[in-house]
Amino acid sequence: MTTDLDTLLTALYVFCDDHLTPPERRRPGRRKKLSDAELLCLAVAQVLLGFPSQHHWLRFAYGRLGHLFPYLPHQPGYHKRLT
Secondary structure, three states: OHHHHHHHHHHHHHHHHHHOOOHHHOOOOOOOOOOHHHHHHHHHHHHHOOOOOHHHHHHHHHHHOOOOOOOOOOHHHHHHHHO
16 A cells, blocks of 8 residues: 555655646745645645544654655644645
8 A cells, every 4th residue: 555655645746746836936045845745745645545633644644654755744834834
């Protein structure tokens, strides 16, 4: 299951990164620790895997998906970026 989830999240990230922010809106300078495409991938995976609680989801993500994302926010930061 992990390989399938990794493949799905990688494909979703590439799609979101290509279509979420138009190239003309990308600016030079310091990037966010967690891009919008990465945040969207995490949110979609949370829904697909059926985690209603952000606390449980982030605990799962740290353990099983940490190798896919260079930075995973803590619960308050994750909730703030989603809203």
